[in-house]
Amino acid sequence: MPTAPADDFADPRKLVRAYLARLERDGFYVTVSSDMNAWVSMMEAAPAIRVVNPTFDPAHSQLDASNSFWVRVTDMADNPVACIANRLFDTDDYLGLIRNWRLWYDRGLKEVRPLNIVLPDTVPFVAGRIGHHGGLWVHPGHRKRGLSFVLPRLTRALSLANFRPDWHCGMVFGDLGDSGLPKWGYGYTNMELCIDGYFPVTGRDERVYMTYISRADMLDQTRGDLDLLELHPDQQLVDVVAVAGQRQDQPRVATG
16 A cells, blocks of 8 residues: 555644643653563563563564564653553564564564454454554553553554555454453554464453454544544543543444
């Protein structure tokens, strides 16, 4: 798929500025960095982390400023509040990266076991420039303040502005997928059970969902988020999230 003209990405840049301003007004300080070792250190020190995702760990994946970044959120005293990571894959088959484990390990991979992929035939063929987010963590003391809504959307806007992805995807464990949060919270338009069985990241059987959203839907969502913020300029993020929940669109079919 050809890269869209730069003008098509003006709205994502505008949304990044709008979200950063609203986060700062709510008492949060945001930094964006390509030092993925620093993300690993933050995740290793964070409470209640199930696993440090190797997709964003330089010990397992080939990462640099051309294909990865992470977002760090602190309070004004520099205490860690939240984080999220992002990766760009340039591939002719995103599902192939899952089958050969390269989604998680493209450095020092020694063993590949077949995975039980259960995606339905209705899932579109995902290829090209693929944004992939993960490593989302919010401090227990700051949950229910809108951060898990804002950070995936902020990350996709940054990814659109800097990497020009054709699709954006993610992987979530079964309990999180079952809750529906990746769709009504993170903003992915589509989610399907992907792996039901052995999962290499944890080394045991898991149910893992794949989330995905096309570029067209990302840009449409970006405009909707901008409208929402502009219509409610004085509300805190948690209140904006509540309004977004009330006007939640019906599920849509992904477009290429």
